[in-house]
Amino acid sequence: MSARFEDIWVYLSATPLLGLTVTLLAYQAAYWVxxxxxxxxxxxxxxxxxxxxxTLLTLTGTPYQTYFSGAQFIHFLLGPxxxxxxxxxxxxxxxxxxxxxxxxxxxxxxxLTASVSAVVIAWALGAKKATLLSxxxxxxTTPIAMGIAEKIGGxxxxxxxxxxxxxxxxxxxxxxxxxxxxxxxxxxxxxxVGVAAHGIGTARAFQVSEEAGAFAGLAMGLNGAATALMVxxxxxxxxxxx
Amino acid sequence: MLPAVTIxxxxxxxxxxxxxxxxxxxxxxxxxxxxxxxxxxxxxxAPSQLRDTANGLLTHLSLLFVPAGVGLMIHIDRIRGEAxxxxxxxxxxxxxxxxVTALVFAWLRKGRP
Numbered sequence: 001m002s003a004r005f006e007d008i009w010v011y012l013s014a015t016p017l018l019g020l021t022v023t024l025l026a027y028q029a030a031y032w033v034x035x036x037x038x039x040x041x042x043x044x045x046x047x048x049x050x051x052x053x054x055t056l057l058t059l060t061g062t063p064y065q066t067y068f069s070g071a072q073f074i075h076f077l078l079g080p081x082x083x084x085x086x087x088x089x090x091x092x093x094x095x096x097x098x099x100x101x102x103x104x105x106x107x108x109x110x111x112l113t114a115s116v117s118a119v120v121i122a123w124a125l126g127a128k129k130a131t132l133l134s135x136x137x138x139x140x141t142t143p144i145a146m147g148i149a150e151k152i153g154g155x156x157x158x159x160x161x162x163x164x165x166x167x168x169x170x171x172x173x174x175x176x177x178x179x180x181x182x183x184x185x186x187x188x189x190x191x192x193v194g195v196a197a198h199g200i201g202t203a204r205a206f207q208v209s210e211e212a213g214a215f216a217g218l219a220m221g222l223n224g225a226a227t228a229l230m231v232x233x234x235x236x237x238x239x240x241x242x
Numbered sequence: 243m244l245p246a247v248t249i250x251x252x253x254x255x256x257x258x259x260x261x262x263x264x265x266x267x268x269x270x271x272x273x274x275x276x277x278x279x280x281x282x283x284x285x286x287x288a289p290s291q292l293r294d295t296a297n298g299l300l301t302h303l304s305l306l307f308v309p310a311g312v313g314l315m316i317h318i319d320r321i322r323g324e325a326x327x328x329x330x331x332x333x334x335x336x337x338x339x340x341x342v343t344a345l346v347f348a349w350l351r352k353g354r355p
Contacts, residue, residue: 027305046304050311057315064315071309077299078306080250082271084296086278090288102350110343118335125327135331139339142310147269158317160310167307169336177340183348192344196336203304221275228268
């Protein structure tokens with residue numbers, strides 16, 4: 001009987017089906033916990049799913065590559081989802097037109113702060129060069145960040161992990177930082193979270209309010225484009241300068 | 243839903259081609275997003291089907307980050323070796339970014355309704 005179970009396991013663990021199914025199961029279980037807890041920021045569903053799946057893979061001795069051959073179908077959707085950001089962006093077109101100067105300046109300030117502060121802090125604490133280059137695009141959504149890391153010589157898969165971690169950190173701490181600064185405007189709160197914590201921050205903002213979510217989505221899209229332009233340019237200037 | 247998904251994929255593909263062809267440092271999906279945005283502005287409205295599909299995709303946005311996040315497993319040694327700089331840099335930089343963005347935006351919007 002146990003031999004038969006092993007046969008089934010060997011078969012299943014080699015198909016994409018298992019990676020895909022456990023990802024959806026883990027996420028929905030994590031989301032259930034999150035919603036039951038009234039969307040408490042500390043119970044971030046991405047963090048819980050990642051912890052559950054990493055534990056499961058470690059316990060069953062499944063290599064990440066095997067898992068990813070199934071989970072890549074979910075990962076792939078990040079591309080079309082990035083394109084789809086054009087729609088919430090367009091829904092805010094009127095405000096974008098009216099406040100584009102303010103938005104642009106806040107975006108540039110936040111975008112520069114995100115990359116420069118991450119690299120400078122990690123450099124001061126002794127991180128290696130590949131880690132620094134992988135950290136630079138940490139605040140933009142995964143497909144964009146991985147593309148940037150690849151272009152500037154970081155490790156795209158490490159960047160993906162740092163991006164997801166940044167998103168989780170941002171979604172968890174945003175409420176506390178913004179409350180401490182007494183920022184009440186949901187547009188401002190959403191925009192700040194979107195710049196710092198991309199899609200995971202945006203998902204969080206949508207759970208707080210429609211307005212915060214729309215501005216977070218706007219910020220995420222703008223920051224993706226801005227970082228994609230600024231990071232390679234900054235490195236190019238640095239290399240010419242040195 | 244099918245035409246909407248096709249539109250998203252076509253814009254992504256054209257974006258990828260543009261990025262490769264012109265040697266742009268910007269990832270293909272971002273170019274696709276900018277082009278779709280420009281199309282919607284030129285068109286003057288967003289088709290409701292496309293809006294619904296985009297909504298569906300973006301509602302579960304955080305799910306899409308899970309497979310990449312599990313990649314933590316293969317980088318665990320590097321992350322453990324540089325845990326202090328990585329963790330402090332992520333947390334401090336994210337907090338500072340939220341604060342700077344919010345303060346600059348709030349300050350610039352002052353006096354507006």
